[in-house]
Amino acid sequence: MSSLLKPFSVCEGPCESSGVRRGSASSAPHQQSSARRLAAAGLGSLPAHQRSYAARRNLAAAAVGGRKITHPGKAILAGGIAGGIEICITFPTEYVKTQLQLDERANPPRYRGIGSCNVQTITCRGINTSLPPFFVFFVTIFPSVSRRFGTFEMLSNPMRDATGRLDNTRSLLCGLGAGITEAIVIVCPMETLKVKLIHDQCSLRPRYRGFFHGVSEIIREQGVRGTYQGLTATVLKQGTNQAIRFYVMNLLRNWYKGDDPRKEMHPIVTAMFGATAGAASVFGNTPLDVVKTRMQGLEAYRYKNTVDCAFQILKQEGPQAFYKGTVPRLGRVCLDVAIVFVLYEEVVKLLNNVWKTQ
Template identity: 85%
Template sequence: MSSLLKPFSVCEGPCESCGVRRGCPGSAPHHQPSSRRLAAAAAAAGPGSLPTHQRSYAARRNLAAAAIGGRKLTHPGKAILAGGIAGGIEICITFPTEYVKTQLQLDGRANPPRYRGIGDCVKLTVQDHGLRGLYRGLSSLLYGSIPKSAVRFGTFEMLSNPMRDHTGRLDNTRSLLCGLGAGIAEAIVVVCPMETLKVKMIHDQCSLRPRYRGFFHGVSEIIREQGVRGTYQGLTATVLKQGTNQAIRFYVMNLLRNWYKGDDPRKEMHPIVTAMFGATAGAASVFGNTPLDVVKTRMQGLEAHRYKNTVDCAFQILKQEGPQAFYKGTVPRLGRVCLDVAIVFVIYEEVVKLLNNVWKTQ
């Protein structure tokens, strides 16, 4: 009778050796605590109160509970596939704004500026090269956007899944850190060489006699003349830009998602809501790191040899063009990024939902 009145103790939960050692109290089915019970006891007692094997057990059960009772955890493989699809579709829609932004950033004040503004840039480009001119450099960005988004979302899910609580909720500070990690990974693996090629090809179009006849010709010429290092110009600026970019975007997106869902992690987000939150996250990242984007663009242009390093580039821009130069191309970048992030998050979420129906994972 005394055993029936004995209060529940976390120490009586199943241990790793239950399956092979007789007499373990956790081996009896009626003594095994549920994931919610074990998680609640762990939260009440504090993380340091549980033995190591029971803490790891609780973490595994929390992840399982998240997939069942709250937001379904996204398998990294699904994140990679969905991210790649979203990135490819997005860049085909938004590239003309990226082209205009890059041209305005390369149009330094040291020499008489060629363009008077966004409209003038579009007008002169179409006048000289036709509508296809607004898509010059698309191939280099398209070839890179698919793996870029794949690496970004795959890394984010890989980092964030173990950090979620038993409902699948990710707190805002951890989303900032996971976004930072995702941005650094995509910068090193994909973005830096991709952006260098894109900027060189767009800059080459400003020349009286363009040298590059296409993506593969441009790549071969750059590597022949400068080696592989030629595709990694501005790496420091790119890592800083992409790291802060994704940290801000995932932080804002997660903040708005948690606010919207409140205490109900199962609450579905309509694609329009996702798009609005994505656009807001994109706008926050633009105002937060456009100066880094300007420095990165200059470091990757055809005149990058003028700068000793990233700091020297920033100093020369400040000295020769003034602080306002760090926000060149903000308006076209704002339009592109807001549309970019909104499209990517909507397509990503919808593709993940589709993959969950055809690709069963735990």
């Protein structure tokens, strides 16, 4: 009877076939080592059912691809480095995309297409005209992408299962949360300044003599509030952007890894998945991007709000206007997302070697 009151050993079941019996002396060292591990993890003082739950939560710290779940601090640093390198490579396509979206049919239009826009940018205004908005992008892309990945990791880590796997629905929600946070804190003022500077450079009589003059004039005339034009459109655009990208990326990653969460992904595979995720976000939310760009331009005063802007575009230019700049945006975003995800993963691997976290 007394043997029935003894607690079950951790090694009950499959371990019994290897000679470890319930309550036997040979199981004592294992029980002692288990107790030491629980104490080291800070779980020794918890009741049994809480220890079981906490152990499962700690097990979720196992990383996808054989590494631990990314510490938010590493995500912030790796995201900033990846974003800074990426924008140096892809900004020319962003510049062309924004000019095409600002080019209204009623004005009449200045450009006949992507080729015409590229030729006029290089021959008529020169590459130096893109430098002011480039500086806006470059000096803010570090905190932008940093916050994106940092927020995503903070939201997703508690939602992962015991193997570190994140299901697709939760990745969509975490991406949405990361995009909304990024839009409110950083992206909206950054995008507003970028669009205003590009719009000014595209006008017949540019007002701003350079980056610092342009930023100071915008803030002097409109205040800090002026840098938050089109906030609603930006939140919608950026939230859906990251929701789609992280969802598609996670979907493809889970498909590729299958039942082996420790399976390594080659950088080329990561790049292909990233480009696919970027393309999905372009086709999914370019209409929101067009509305956002118009709401942040120098002629944003013409629109009462985001809905009025969308209605006027539809009425005056037709539904096809909502996909202006799709091709240059597609090239930029596919390259952008591919580069960022690859660099992010590689930088995190390097940080894991020098920055030890639990």
